[in-house]
Amino acid sequence: MIPTVVVFSYLAVVLAIGLVARRSGHQRNAEDYFLAGRSLGPAVFLLSLFGTNMTAFSILGASGHAFANGIVTYGLMASSSAFVIPLTILVIGTRLWLLGKRHGFITPVQMFRDRWECGHIGTCIFAVQAVLLVPYIVIAVMGGGTTLSAVSGGLVPFWLGGAVVSLVVMGYVFFGGMRGTAWVNTFQTVLFLTFGAIAVSVISAGMGGFTHAVQTLLQSPSTAPLLTRERISPLYFFSYSFIPLSSIAFPHIAIFCFTARRLEHFKRTVVLYPICMLAVWLPSVYLGVVANAAKDVPAISAKLEARMTLASIGNTLPADDLDRLRARAGGDDVIVRLLEGYAPIWLASLLGASVMAAVMASDSQILALSTMFTEDVFAFYGGARRFGASVQVQTGRIFVVLLTVVAYVIALGAPQSIFDVATQYAFAGYSALAPLLAAAVFWKGSTKWGALATTVWTAAAVLAVALIQSAVPPPPPGVAVSILSLGGVDVISRAASGTTVLGVLPVVPMTMGSAFLMVAGALLTSNSLTGAAPLAKYFPGGQSL
Amino acid sequence: MSRAEHLVRRVPVGSIVVGGLVYLLHQDFWFWRSAQPLVFGLLPIGLFYHAAYTVASSLVLWALLRSLWPRVDEPGADAAGFADRPPAR
Numbered sequence: 001m002i003p004t005v006v007v008f009s010y011l012a013v014v015l016a017i018g019l020v021a022r023r024s025g026h027q028r029n030a031e032d033y034f035l036a037g038r039s040l041g042p043a044v045f046l047l048s049l050f051g052t053n054m055t056a057f058s059i060l061g062a063s064g065h066a067f068a069n070g071i072v073t074y075g076l077m078a079s080s081s082a083f084v085i086p087l088t089i090l091v092i093g094t095r096l097w098l099l100g101k102r103h104g105f106i107t108p109v110q111m112f113r114d115r116w117e118c119g120h121i122g123t124c125i126f127a128v129q130a131v132l133l134v135p136y137i138v139i140a141v142m143g144g145g146t147t148l149s150a151v152s153g154g155l156v157p158f159w160l161g162g163a164v165v166s167l168v169v170m171g172y173v174f175f176g177g178m179r180g181t182a183w184v185n186t187f188q189t190v191l192f193l194t195f196g197a198i199a200v201s202v203i204s205a206g207m208g209g210f211t212h213a214v215q216t217l218l219q220s221p222s223t224a225p226l227l228t229r230e231r232i233s234p235l236y237f238f239s240y241s242f243i244p245l246s247s248i249a250f251p252h253i254a255i256f257c258f259t260a261r262r263l264e265h266f267k268r269t270v271v272l273y274p275i276c277m278l279a280v281w282l283p284s285v286y287l288g289v290v291a292n293a294a295k296d297v298p299a300i301s302a303k304l305e306a307r308m309t310l311a312s313i314g315n316t317l318p319a320d321d322l323d324r325l326r327a328r329a330g331g332d333d334v335i336v337r338l339l340e341g342y343a344p345i346w347l348a349s350l351l352g353a354s355v356m357a358a359v360m361a362s363d364s365q366i367l368a369l370s371t372m373f374t375e376d377v378f379a380f381y382g383g384a385r386r387f388g389a390s391v392q393v394q395t396g397r398i399f400v401v402l403l404t405v406v407a408y409v410i411a412l413g414a415p416q417s418i419f420d421v422a423t424q425y426a427f428a429g430y431s432a433l434a435p436l437l438a439a440a441v442f443w444k445g446s447t448k449w450g451a452l453a454t455t456v457w458t459a460a461a462v463l464a465v466a467l468i469q470s471a472v473p474p475p476p477p478g479v480a481v482s483i484l485s486l487g488g489v490d491v492i493s494r495a496a497s498g499t500t501v502l503g504v505l506p507v508v509p510m511t512m513g514s515a516f517l518m519v520a521g522a523l524l525t526s527n528s529l530t531g532a533a534p535l536a537k538y539f540p541g542g543q544s545l
Numbered sequence: 546m547s548r549a550e551h552l553v554r555r556v557p558v559g560s561i562v563v564g565g566l567v568y569l570l571h572q573d574f575w576f577w578r579s580a581q582p583l584v585f586g587l588l589p590i591g592l593f594y595h596a597a598y599t600v601a602s603s604l605v606l607w608a609l610l611r612s613l614w615p616r617v618d619e620p621g622a623d624a625a626g627f628a629d630r631p632p633a634r
Contacts, residue, residue, distance in 0.1 A: 074592055090606065090614075214589070228589065229576075234577065241571060270607075271606055274606065275603055277599060
């Protein structure tokens, strides 16, 4: 009962933050509602930008991945992001802010349309970005339902949990717009950092110290490899470092770059971003790894037994049993289970609320999609001119409601595995869209046809990988199924961890192909260069890189 | 000014080299199969390396701020209050 009360109190607080944000900020036009009037201060800008990137995937997914794969999770997902994400914010985000401030851009597609003088190609980019973003919103609704159900011990069923979380997120996005979303993200980040640190100390004490736990893992041949990276190839590890390129290409991150009050605010964000990554990811990964030594926690012991059964007789089991066993061995709830085992109930409840915070990170994505719809479709096709700025903001709000309802209905009916695959490859898709931003901002010779080629390639590649993932079931760990081989060389393979192309993740050929098409497309259509006057907005000195 | 001269002047070559080096240091094959030594008795060396890499990233980004910061002649720089500053090189 106590956890349920704490989590519902937390939900009430974030809803109240959204209402306060509405009262404190003017929301007369699109810039006020969608960008908080470009007025976020340095602390809110840093913490909310970081909070926006800190999703259920990064907290629950990281510890679950570390539970199964060991310390490699940190190098795969955290340390490369800690360098690449702030670097892209510094190099591209600051330029986006400058262009947005001067020319009034609210979405990246507005800038693309202006930069390459392309209307319908901009719509095409909008469509691909939107399709890649929707699965995240659905996953967040599912995560909200699952977490609320787990925290309440089944008192709140999945459908009700999903509905409550959807209503709360919709509420503060609807009323507070970007200001409400940024304040809630800041609150959530502070909450998670504070109680996360306390939880690490409490769990350490409960396990008899982490030194003891690590020694226990080292002594067993089955768990010692979790403290190294020997189960993952260096090539696979390398290819993962392309994933953080996706961050700046996500519309909600690019749009967020428009919200800072001053360009100076980027400095603190760029420098402190890696430290925030360390503060959140190191404990998440570490707890995921040492959970393998927490055999005195019944729920974790059951997971370890399921994993051993999978390893020993997994190949002989029917598909349904295999899926059930995989689900039992899954580690996405491992932090919640550690808290149940070692933390007092009030702390476990507060941490449950923090986990809810991470799960609810869909707010920025809902707002971004709403912003994109009202700016890139409604306003672009004459809606704002015909009906006025006030109607445009109301349209954005209606879109927030519709989007939330649609996501909720889908979340109730569709199997989560479909969306897990979709989100997994949306990262690769957004990485492949990163060359669009770089070319728009830095390359005078880029053309709209290059941009179109990049966009179509990205959509086709994501679709192809998703089809392969769906059509070819994952083989047992350590085995790779060849899907396409040329001259005795396996070009496309399916492994337990996903699809690979020549041994690397699809994100590598997707991003490189995207960059190539941008260059080749531009060179082949050099007669379609942007006119001198629009180009001067972007390259006032006359020359690009 | 020729295009080559322009590129040399405009592109912060040093920053690209430093950025590339930091990126390469992420691919630390040297601690691949070893958990030992355990730093502070609890952090496997591979994990400690990447935690230290994260802190180093923060320092490198701080050092790169000046050279990769938008130039004063870029659009909107006046709005950012940078008009009276010398070009970042």
